[in-house]
Amino acid sequence: MVSERGLDVLRAIVTDYVETREPVGSKSIVDRHAFGVSAATIRNDMAQLEDEDLIVAPHTSSGRIPTDKGYRVFVDKLADRRPINATQRVAIQRFLEESSDLDDVLARTVRLLSHLTNQFAMVQYPSLAKNRVRHLELVGLSPTRVLSVLIADNGVVEQRNIDIGLRDGRSDDGLGRDVNQEGDTWLHDLRDRVLAVTRGVDLSRAADQVREIRESVRAGADASGLAVRELAVLDVIVEQISANRTDKIVMAGTANLVRTETDFTRNLPPLLEAIEEQVVLLRLFAELEFDPSGMGISIGRENQAFGLEETSILSTGYESSASSVSRLAVLGPTRMDYSGNIAAVRAVARYLSKMFGED
Amino acid sequence: MVSERGLDVLRAIVTDYVETREPVGSKSIVDRHAFGVSAATIRNDMAQLEDEDLIVAPHTSSGRIPTDKGYRVFVDKLADRRPINATQRVAIQRFLEESSDLDDVLARTVRLLSHLTNQFAMVQYPSLAKNRVRHLELVGLSPTRVLSVLIADNGVVEQRNIDIGLRDGRSDDGLGRDVNQEGDTWLHDLRDRVLAVTRGVDLSRAADQVREIRESVRAGADASGLAVRELAVLDVIVEQISANRTDKIVMAGTANLVRTETDFTRNLPPLLEAIEEQVVLLRLFAELEFDPSGMGISIGRENQAFGLEETSILSTGYESSASSVSRLAVLGPTRMDYSGNIAAVRAVARYLSKMFGED
DNA sequence: AATTGGCACTCATAGTGTAGGAGTGCCAGC
DNA sequence: GCTGGCACTCCTACACTATGAGTGCCAATT
Numbered sequence: 001m002v003s004e005r006g007l008d009v010l011r012a013i014v015t016d017y018v019e020t021r022e023p024v025g026s027k028s029i030v031d032r033h034a035f036g037v038s039a040a041t042i043r044n045d046m047a048q049l050e051d052e053d054l055i056v057a058p059h060t061s062s063g064r065i066p067t068d069k070g071y072r073v074f075v076d077k078l079a080d081r082r083p084i085n086a087t088q089r090v091a092i093q094r095f096l097e098e099s100s101d102l103d104d105v106l107a108r109t110v111r112l113l114s115h116l117t118n119q120f121a122m123v124q125y126p127s128l129a130k131n132r133v134r135h136l137e138l139v140g141l142s143p144t145r146v147l148s149v150l151i152a153d154n155g156v157v158e159q160r161n162i163d164i165g166l167r168d169g170r171s172d173d174g175l176g177r178d179v180n181q182e183g184d185t186w187l188h189d190l191r192d193r194v195l196a197v198t199r200g201v202d203l204s205r206a207a208d209q210v211r212e213i214r215e216s217v218r219a220g221a222d223a224s225g226l227a228v229r230e231l232a233v234l235d236v237i238v239e240q241i242s243a244n245r246t247d248k249i250v251m252a253g254t255a256n257l258v259r260t261e262t263d264f265t266r267n268l269p270p271l272l273e274a275i276e277e278q279v280v281l282l283r284l285f286a287e288l289e290f291d292p293s294g295m296g297i298s299i300g301r302e303n304q305a306f307g308l309e310e311t312s313i314l315s316t317g318y319e320s321s322a323s324s325v326s327r328l329a330v331l332g333p334t335r336m337d338y339s340g341n342i343a344a345v346r347a348v349a350r351y352l353s354k355m356f357g358e359d
Numbered sequence: 360m361v362s363e364r365g366l367d368v369l370r371a372i373v374t375d376y377v378e379t380r381e382p383v384g385s386k387s388i389v390d391r392h393a394f395g396v397s398a399a400t401i402r403n404d405m406a407q408l409e410d411e412d413l414i415v416a417p418h419t420s421s422g423r424i425p426t427d428k429g430y431r432v433f434v435d436k437l438a439d440r441r442p443i444n445a446t447q448r449v450a451i452q453r454f455l456e457e458s459s460d461l462d463d464v465l466a467r468t469v470r471l472l473s474h475l476t477n478q479f480a481m482v483q484y485p486s487l488a489k490n491r492v493r494h495l496e497l498v499g500l501s502p503t504r505v506l507s508v509l510i511a512d513n514g515v516v517e518q519r520n521i522d523i524g525l526r527d528g529r530s531d532d533g534l535g536r537d538v539n540q541e542g543d544t545w546l547h548d549l550r551d552r553v554l555a556v557t558r559g560v561d562l563s564r565a566a567d568q569v570r571e572i573r574e575s576v577r578a579g580a581d582a583s584g585l586a587v588r589e590l591a592v593l594d595v596i597v598e599q600i601s602a603n604r605t606d607k608i609v610m611a612g613t614a615n616l617v618r619t620e621t622d623f624t625r626n627l628p629p630l631l632e633a634i635e636e637q638v639v640l641l642r643l644f645a646e647l648e649f650d651p652s653g654m655g656i657s658i659g660r661e662n663q664a665f666g667l668e669e670t671s672i673l674s675t676g677y678e679s680s681a682s683s684v685s686r687l688a689v690l691g692p693t694r695m696d697y698s699g700n701i702a703a704v705r706a707v708a709r710y711l712s713k714m715f716g717e718d
Numbered sequence: 719a720a721t722t723g724g725c726a727c728t729c730a731t732a733g734t735g736t737a738g739g740a741g742t743g744c745c746a747g748c
Numbered sequence: 749g750c751t752g753g754c755a756c757t758c759c760t761a762c763a764c765t766a767t768g769a770g771t772g773c774c775a776a777t778t
Contacts, residue, residue, distance in 0.1 A: 061742045137494045147514040155506040255631035272614035420771040
C-alpha cells in the first residue's frame with residue numbers, strides 16, 4: 001500500500017509535471033514542497049509509487065512522470081476541487097450579456113470554454129426531448145424533393161430534406177403529379193393534418209400521433225397506390241420528431257492541441273481525424289461514466305479510441321431542457337491541469353443550464 | 360527577361376519541389392527532365408530566374424525553391440489545367456447519390472473536398488438572395504424572448520433570437536403584458552400580418568414590405584407607446600430577411616494542415632487560430648479577385664492576414680441559387696499541388712452548383 | 719552568342735567523442 | 749523510519765570532422 005505521504009508525493013509529482021513538462025526528481029520535490037524530509041526519503045516513497053504503477057521513469061535514472069493510473073488516483077482522490085478564479089468568472093459573466101441564435105450561442109460557448117482551459121473544447125447540441133411541437137413547415141423544393149422544418153417550443157429548429165423521387169428516376173409518383181405543382185396543395189394539406197394533432201403536444205407523444213396518421217394514410221391508399229409521396233414525407237417527420245439533435249457537436253480550440261504538441265509523442269494527425277469524425281466523440285460521450293458530482297473523466301488509454309491514447313477528456317452535462325441533459329467537454333493531453341479545467345467545465349455547464357433553464 | 364527554357368526550368372523546379380519537399384538543384388533537373396542541355400546551362404537559367412526573384416536559394420549553395428512570385432507565375436502561365444482523375448470522379452459521383460439536409464450536405468461536401476485535395480477545405484453557406492419567403496414563424500420562448508424562423512423557397516432556414524426585455528430588466532413591456540402569455544395572440548397576429556404581404560415575395564422586396572409594416576405600427580403606436588415589442592421583432596425580421604447566411608463557413612481537414620507541418624516554418628497555432636476566427640477567412644474571401652475562369656488564387660504573402668504568410672488559397676464560386684454565388688476554397692501550404700487542387704475545387708463547385716441548381 | 723566541362727568554394731547534415739549533470743538505488747548509521 | 753553518502757546510469761549539450769550536394773565563374777568549344 002501507498003502511505004499517506006506517498007500520496008502527497010504523487011500529488012506533488014503530478015502538479016509539478018503538469019507545470020514544468022519535465023520528469024520530476026526527488027530533489028526538486030523537496031526543493032519545491034515543504035515535506036520536511038530528505039530527498040532520500042522521497043526516493044523511497046517514489047519507489048513504492050513505482051511499484052504500484054502510479055509513476056514511471058522514462059529512462060533509468062531520470063525523474064518520474066505519472067502513469068494513466070497515477071493521474072486517475074490524482075483526479076479521484078487528490079485534486080482539489082477549487083472554484084474558478086476571478087478573471088474566469090468575469091469572462092463568463094461578460095459572455096452572459098450577449099445573446100443571439102442557438103448556433104451562435106453554442107459556437108461562442110465552445111470558444112469560451114476553449115479559451116478558459118487552453119484546451120480543445122466541444123459542446124453537444126441541446127436535446128429536443130421533453131419539448132413540444134411549435135410548428136411544422138413542409139416546403140417543396142423541386143419535383144422530387146421536400147424540406148421539412150420542425151420548430152420546437154424551446155427554439156430548437158430541426159430541418160430535414162426528403163427525397164421522394166422514385167427509384168427508377170421518374171420525377172412523378174407514377175400518376176403524373178409533381179410535388180410542387182401549382183394548384184396541388186397536398187403538401188399544405190399534409191402539414192395541416194399533422195399540425196392539427198401535434199401542435200403543442202410534446203415530442204414523444206407527437207411521434208405516435210404522426211404514426212397514426214401514417215397508418216390511416218396507408219390504409220386508405222393501399223388500393224389506389226396514391227400515397228407514395230405522403231408516406232415518404234410522414235416517415236421522415238416521424239424520424240425527425242423522434243430524433244434529437246444531440247448527435248451534433250460544435251468544437252473549438254484545435255490550435256491548443258497543436259500548441260501542446262510536444263505532449264503527444266507522435267500521433268497528432270490521427271487524433272485530429274478522430275475529432276473531425278464526430279462519430280468517435282459521440283461514442284466516447286456515450287460511454288463515459290459520470291461520478292456522483294456529475295463529472296465524467298477519461299484518462300489516456302481509458303479512452304477506447306484510436307488516436308486518443310494520450311488524451312484526457314473532462315466532461316459534464318448541462319440541462320438543455322427540463323430534465324434532459326446534453327454534454328460538453330474539454331479534451332487535452334493527459335498532462336493537463338485537471339483541477340482548473342474541471343472547474344472551468346463545471347462553471348460553463350452551470351452557465352449553459354441557466355441559459356436554457358430561463359427559457 | 361526570362362527565356363522560354365527558363366520558364367520550363369521554373370515549371371520543373373515547382374513541380375519537383377512540390378513533390379520532393381526539397382530544394383531542387385541543377386543536376387537533379389537534368390536527371391529528371393529531358394532538357395537536352397547540361398547542368399551548367401540550367402544553372403545559367405536558374406541564375407536568371409533568381410535575378411527575377413522567381414526562385415531563391417535557402418542557403419548559399421543549396422538547391423532552389425520557388426518564391427511566392429515564382430508560384431504566381433507558375434499558376435498563371437505554367438500550370439496545366441488538367442481535369443480531375445478517374446478515382447476522384449468516382450468519389451464525387453458516389454457522393455452525389457446521398458442527400459439530406461442542408462447542414463449535412465455542406466458538412467459532407469467540405470469533407471469530400473478536403474479528402475480529394477489532402478488539404479484544409481472550407482465552404483461558405485449558400486446565400487438567400489434571389490429567394491422567396493416561404494414561411495415565417497415566431498415562437499415565444501420566454502417572457503422576454505422570441506425566436507423568429509424564416510424559411511426560404513430554396514430550403515435555407517434562417518433563425519434569430521430576439522430579446523425584447525426592457526433595459527431595466529422588467530419582464531413585461533411596462534403594461535404588464537408577457538410575451539407568451541396565454542390568450543395573448545400578438546405574436547401570432549404579427550406573424551400573419553407579415554406573412555400576408557411577404558409570402559412568395561422575393562427577399563429584397565419582402566424586406567421593404569416589412570419595413571412598411573414597421574412604419575405603420577410605429578405611427579399607430581406613437582401616442583400610446585404600446586408597440587415596443589412589436590417594433591423589436593419587426594426590426595429583427597427586416598435584418599433577418601436582408602442578411603444572408605454567407606457569413607457562415609463550414610470547414611474540414613485540420614489534420615492535413617498539421618500533417619504538412621514541416622512546410623510551415625513555425626507558426627501553425629496562429630494559422631489555426633486565424634482559421635477558427637472565421638472573420639479572417641471571410642475577409643480574405645471578400646478580397647480575393649477571380650480570374651476569367653472563375654478561380655481566385657492567393658499565394659503566400661499575397662494573403663494580407665496574420666498567420667497565413669505561408670499558405671495559398673484556391674477558391675471558386677458555386678451557384679447557391681439563381682444568379683447568386685457563394686464560395687468554397689482549399690487552403691494549404693504554398694508548396695502544394697496547384698494543378699490537382701484547382702481541378703478538385705472546380706469539380707466540387709460544379710457539383711454543388713448542380714445540386715442547388717436542380718432545386 | 720549559347721553551351722559546356724572544370725574547378726574552387728560554401729554550407730547543411732550526420733556522425734563521433736567528450737564533459738557535465740541530474741537523478742537513481744542502495745547501504746550503513748542515526 | 750529517516751538520513752547522508754556514494755557509485756552508477758544515461759540524457760543532453762557541445763564541439764569537431766567528414767561528406768556531399770550544389771553553386772558561381774571562367775575559359776574553351778560549337
